[in-house]
Amino acid sequence: MKWISKNLNKIRTMNPLVQNITNFVVMHATANALLAVGASPVMAHAKSELEDMLKIADSLVVNIGTLDEAWIPSMEKAVKIAADFKKPVVLDPVGAGATRFRTETALNLLKIGKITVLKGNLGEISALLGRQGLTKGVESKEYNEKLALKLALDAALKFETTVGITGPIDYVSDGNNTFVLKNGSPILRKVTGTGCMVSAIIGAFLGVTNPIESTVSGITVFNVAAEKAYQEAPYPGSFLVKLYDQLYKIDEKTIEEVANVSKI
Amino acid sequence: MKWISKNLNKIRTMNPLVQNITNFVVMHATANALLAVGASPVMAHAKSELEDMLKIADSLVVNIGTLDEAWIPSMEKAVKIAADFKKPVVLDPVGAGATRFRTETALNLLKIGKITVLKGNLGEISALLGRQGLTKGVESKEYNEKLALKLALDAALKFETTVGITGPIDYVSDGNNTFVLKNGSPILRKVTGTGCMVSAIIGAFLGVTNPIESTVSGITVFNVAAEKAYQEAPYPGSFLVKLYDQLYKIDEKTIEEVANVSKI
Amino acid sequence: MKWISKNLNKIRTMNPLVQNITNFVVMHATANALLAVGASPVMAHAKSELEDMLKIADSLVVNIGTLDEAWIPSMEKAVKIAADFKKPVVLDPVGAGATRFRTETALNLLKIGKITVLKGNLGEISALLGRQGLTKGVESKEYNEKLALKLALDAALKFETTVGITGPIDYVSDGNNTFVLKNGSPILRKVTGTGCMVSAIIGAFLGVTNPIESTVSGITVFNVAAEKAYQEAPYPGSFLVKLYDQLYKIDEKTIEEVANVSKI
Numbered sequence: 001m002k003w004i005s006k007n008l009n010k011i012r013t014m015n016p017l018v019q020n021i022t023n024f025v026v027m028h029a030t031a032n033a034l035l036a037v038g039a040s041p042v043m044a045h046a047k048s049e050l051e052d053m054l055k056i057a058d059s060l061v062v063n064i065g066t067l068d069e070a071w072i073p074s075m076e077k078a079v080k081i082a083a084d085f086k087k088p089v090v091l092d093p094v095g096a097g098a099t100r101f102r103t104e105t106a107l108n109l110l111k112i113g114k115i116t117v118l119k120g121n122l123g124e125i126s127a128l129l130g131r132q133g134l135t136k137g138v139e140s141k142e143y144n145e146k147l148a149l150k151l152a153l154d155a156a157l158k159f160e161t162t163v164g165i166t167g168p169i170d171y172v173s174d175g176n177n178t179f180v181l182k183n184g185s186p187i188l189r190k191v192t193g194t195g196c197m198v199s200a201i202i203g204a205f206l207g208v209t210n211p212i213e214s215t216v217s218g219i220t221v222f223n224v225a226a227e228k229a230y231q232e233a234p235y236p237g238s239f240l241v242k243l244y245d246q247l248y249k250i251d252e253k254t255i256e257e258v259a260n261v262s263k264i
Numbered sequence: 265m266k267w268i269s270k271n272l273n274k275i276r277t278m279n280p281l282v283q284n285i286t287n288f289v290v291m292h293a294t295a296n297a298l299l300a301v302g303a304s305p306v307m308a309h310a311k312s313e314l315e316d317m318l319k320i321a322d323s324l325v326v327n328i329g330t331l332d333e334a335w336i337p338s339m340e341k342a343v344k345i346a347a348d349f350k351k352p353v354v355l356d357p358v359g360a361g362a363t364r365f366r367t368e369t370a371l372n373l374l375k376i377g378k379i380t381v382l383k384g385n386l387g388e389i390s391a392l393l394g395r396q397g398l399t400k401g402v403e404s405k406e407y408n409e410k411l412a413l414k415l416a417l418d419a420a421l422k423f424e425t426t427v428g429i430t431g432p433i434d435y436v437s438d439g440n441n442t443f444v445l446k447n448g449s450p451i452l453r454k455v456t457g458t459g460c461m462v463s464a465i466i467g468a469f470l471g472v473t474n475p476i477e478s479t480v481s482g483i484t485v486f487n488v489a490a491e492k493a494y495q496e497a498p499y500p501g502s503f504l505v506k507l508y509d510q511l512y513k514i515d516e517k518t519i520e521e522v523a524n525v526s527k528i
Numbered sequence: 529m530k531w532i533s534k535n536l537n538k539i540r541t542m543n544p545l546v547q548n549i550t551n552f553v554v555m556h557a558t559a560n561a562l563l564a565v566g567a568s569p570v571m572a573h574a575k576s577e578l579e580d581m582l583k584i585a586d587s588l589v590v591n592i593g594t595l596d597e598a599w600i601p602s603m604e605k606a607v608k609i610a611a612d613f614k615k616p617v618v619l620d621p622v623g624a625g626a627t628r629f630r631t632e633t634a635l636n637l638l639k640i641g642k643i644t645v646l647k648g649n650l651g652e653i654s655a656l657l658g659r660q661g662l663t664k665g666v667e668s669k670e671y672n673e674k675l676a677l678k679l680a681l682d683a684a685l686k687f688e689t690t691v692g693i694t695g696p697i698d699y700v701s702d703g704n705n706t707f708v709l710k711n712g713s714p715i716l717r718k719v720t721g722t723g724c725m726v727s728a729i730i731g732a733f734l735g736v737t738n739p740i741e742s743t744v745s746g747i748t749v750f751n752v753a754a755e756k757a758y759q760e761a762p763y764p765g766s767f768l769v770k771l772y773d774q775l776y777k778i779d780e781k782t783i784e785e786v787a788n789v790s791k792i
Contacts, residue, residue: 017665025291025307027553027594031720036764041720042623042665043553043594052627056664066291066307070334070598095306099316136320137281137306190512192295192305236300237508244765248718289555289571330555330571334598359570363580400584401545401570454776456559456569500564501772 001261004217005252007209012038016058016207020200021045021075023065023094026193029240030061033197036247037221039204045074054081058207059116061200062109064102065094065138065193072105079113088116088206088214092199096120097127097135110159116211118155119164119199125151129158139189143167149264153178162211164202164219166195172215179216182260183223185230191240198222201247216261224258225250265525268481269516271473276302280322280471284464285309285339287329287358290457293504294325297461300511301485303468309338318345322471323380325464326373328366329358329402329457336369343377352380352470352478356463360384361391361399374423380475382419383428383463389415393422403453407431413528417442426475428466428483430459436479443480446524447487449494455504462486465511480525488522489514529789532745533780535737540566544586544735548728549573549603551593551622554721557768561725564775565749567732573602582609586735587644589728590637593622593666593721595630603633607641616644616734616742620727624648625655625663638687644739646683647692647727647747653679657686667717671695677792681706690739692730692747694723700743707744710788711751713758719768726750729775744789752786753778 017040022030027043034041044053054060060082062075082089091113093106106128109115118125122143123135129151134141152171155163162174170181188194202218209217228250229242281304286294291307298305308317318324324346326339346353355377357370370392373379382389386407387399393415398405416435419427426438434445452458466482473481492514493506545568550558555571562569572581582588588610590603610617619641621634634656637643646653650671651663657679662669680699683691690702698709716722730746737745756778757770 019665023307024288024552025295028292028556028720031553032764032768035718035720040665040667042626043551044623044627044665045594046596046629048597049595049627049629052629053665056626066309067313068310069312095308098306098320099308099313101310101313101316137283137304137308137317139304190299192292192299235509236296236512237505240296240508241505241765241769244768245763248764287571288552289559292556330573331577332574333576359572362570362584363572363577365574365577365580401547401568401572401581403568454563456556456563499773500560500776501769504560504772505769 003213004220004259005255007205007213007217008221010208011204014208015040016204017042017056018059018061018200018203018207019044019053019057020061021078022061022063022196025065026196029193030197030200032244033247034200034204036244037201037204045071047074047077050078050081054085054087057087059088059203061090061203063092063094063196063199064105065196067102067105075109076112079109083114089113090117090119090199090203090206091115092196093120093124093128095135095138096124097132098137103127115161116206117162117164117202117215118159119202121195122148122165122167125155125165129154140167145169162215164215166198166219170219174212177212178264180262180264181216181219183220183227183258185226187230187234187236187239188226190236220259220261221250224255227258228254267477268484268523269519271469271477271481272485274472275468278472279304280468281306281320282323282325282464282467282471283308283317283321284325285342286325286327286460289329290460293457294461294464296508297511298464298468300508301465301468309335311338311341314338314342314345318349318351321351323352323467325354325467327356327358327460327463328369329460331366331369339373340376343373347378353377354381354383354463354467354470355379356460357384357388357392359399359402360388361396362401367391379425380470381426381428381466381479382423383466385459386412386429386431389419389429393418404431409433426479428479430462430483434483438476441476442528444526444528445480445483447484447491447522449490451494451498451500451503452490454500484523484525485514488519491522492518531741532748532787533783535733535741535745536749538736539732542736543568544732545570545584546587546589546728546731546735547572547581547585548589549606550589550591550724553593554724557721558725558728560772561775562728562732564772565729565732573599575602575605578602578606578609582613582615585615587616587731589618589731591620591622591724591727592630592633593724595633600633603637604640607637611642617641618645618647618727618731618734619643620724621648621652621656623663623666624652625660626665631655643689644734645690645692645730645743646687647730649723650676650693650695653683653693657682668695673697690743692743694726694747698747702740705740706792708790708792709744709747711748711755711786713754715758715762715764715767716754718764748787748789749778752783755786756782
């Protein structure tokens with residue numbers, strides 16, 4: 001998939017501005033991941049500035065990881081403005097399925113906005129499709145390859161969007177095109193916010209290319225960087241440090257050697 | 265104390281879900297500390313989801329480090345629901361004594377909820393016992409071994425809870441059993457949120473054992489990991505990275521070699 | 529400039545308490561930078577505790593990086609109390625120029641409080657002087673040495689304060705004294721919150737010396753530490769870790785060898 005490197009180079013040339021309305025846990029990590037990969041992050045959620053900021057942003061990432069009643073109107077307003085401005089939007093429904101509040105908020109955002117990419121784990125996406133109880137806090141309780149593939153397709157059709165389901169193997173589908181991605185590292189589960197970083201990086205790609213390429217590229221670039229980082233540092237603290245380094249270093253050669261992406 | 269390792273192994277087998285209502289400074293650090301040690305963190309404070317989340321959580325950690333008027337109703341509701349659901353609760357009264365607002369909020373949470381473990385530094389615990397002015401921001405202005413021991417016991421009796429007072433030497437008491445813990449590293453004072461990580465890790469232990477063992481085990485596992493990390497990296501940035509690594513690596517052998525815990 | 533080291537030594541002896549009302553992205557990083565350099569950080573924004581906390585704080589840092597309507601009354605109240613208590617205040621107008629909301633909020637704080645030091649990038653300071661559109665999110669779109677020098681002076685005169693404009697070359701002016709500072713590293717642009725750390729460190733210096741020395745010392749100590757860190761680790765993840773280490777290690781000898789400060 002030559003286009004993964006090509007898209008990454010575009011990020012580094014164009015430095016897309018990615019606006020994030022995200023959770024408190026990962027704001028620092030997400031901003032650093034975006035900078036390392038070559039994008040410009042901004043974290044802005046105040047209703048009073050959404051219009052001004054979205055006017056200059058290249059994409060919007062909405063993440064409900066520390067959802068608060070007071071932030072929901074901001075998220076709603078932001079996805080509506082993004083739709084008006086035709087700016088692409090990533091939704092990361094962190095913890096959907098763990099509480100009805102998160103499931104319902106995510107479903108509402110899918111309904112009132114124009115979500116370009118929906119990215120979650122199996123528990124979260126299955127909750128949005130009506131099957132609760134597979135989410136333990138913000139983690140997926142189980143993983144099943146066939147189910148992940150099926151639900152990626154189901155969600156793409158139901159929500160008319162591009163869907164990425166991440167896990168030991170990742171599936172991406174827009175209903176017509178489906179990809180299976182086999183990179184990553186088990187240590188990612190021992191570091192908080194790695195899924196949120198992936199969503200933000202997909203947002204960076206949305207600033208330079210289409211939804212399906214963005215989702216495949218974002219997940220793959222992140223997971224390839226994670227594999228390289230794990231080779232250098234197999235413990236979670238050191239790994240996270242090396243992960244930023246690798247997101248900064250990753251290039252065409254590494255992607256071609258390591259990326260495991262196939263269309264199915 | 266064989267039970268420290270035994271409890272740690274239980275965390276790694278059972279992966280207790282620890283719900284945190286904590287401060288903005290340490291959310292990322294706390295989540296990573298919990299993951300490294302083997303637990304599952306979730307940060308959730310919205311009133312609308314407290315009941316759903318506490319239903320699946322194994323314990324709750326409430327930390328007032330960046331206390332906000334808007335968050336107090338969430339904290340109050342959470343400790344009440346936790347009492348109803350018989351879920352154990354850690355309270356970390358960060359900055360009590362520095363402002364009346366923090367002292368009073370912490371005292372109110374102690375009154376309306378069923379706090380299983382109260383963990384703070386000497387300035388904070390003495391403020392809750394009525395002696396203000398020993399807290400400089402979020403740090404304790406002074407440390408006095410005899411006073412720490414006395415106040416751990418006093419607070420345990422007054423609040424009918426298990427109390428941990430951390431400092432150069434740590435004291436843990438539930439009124440009947442009192443422990444003195446002599447691990448740790450002075451560099452911990454040069455890294456933000458280390459006390460908050462300890463409280464969160466005590467929360468992880470509460471998902472697998474009783475209050476007194478949880479408090480002793482949480483402080484000791486953290487401090488032993490800190491000693492090992494300091495041996496590898498005696499500067500604050502590198503130290504914090506190694507601290508996560510050590511929380512992940514720490515095992516029975518290291519605990520037995522390094523832990524300095526005695527019952528008094 | 530012998531006084532840079534002298535001021536740094538004062539921070540390490542006196543451990544000034546720096547109260548921060550800052551953004552969610554950098555709270556952890558800022559607290560750690562302050563601890564590393566020798567100060568005591570506290571993050572406190574609740575209206576109910578501003579008076580108690582400012583009573584014991586040595587300085588206040590206000591940063592609008594994730595500005596929220598609900599936080600503005602806190603910021604306003606804090607700068608008013610600081611003026612009453614004669615505590616020095618740093619204002620970092622993060623993202624001014626990107627949205628009118630940020631520009632207006634920063635201007636209002638300059639009007640109602642007594643801002644001791646105004647520290648921003650060229651896009652932000654030019655926005656406060658009436659020229660919008662040079663800010664891309666939280667970054668400055670362009671940099672021009674002559675303009676930076678001119679605007680530092682203009683802003684110092686207009687707002688009757690000490691101004692620091694950071695960029696590849698930094699300018700500091702209080703209207704009477706103007707300094708040009710030539711330290712730093714391009715990698716700082718690849719790590720989030722480095723500008724915010726500088727503002728916080730200026731706040732630490734304000735606890736021990738006057739505004740012009742504080743601003744020059746804060747920027748220089750940070751940038752010298754950054755140069756040393758970059759020599760050890762030229763990638764963003766590792767660099768940030770080494771930056772904290774260097775802020776902790778930096779001493780008179782290093783400052784004298786590396787600092788490039790001249791009065792113009």
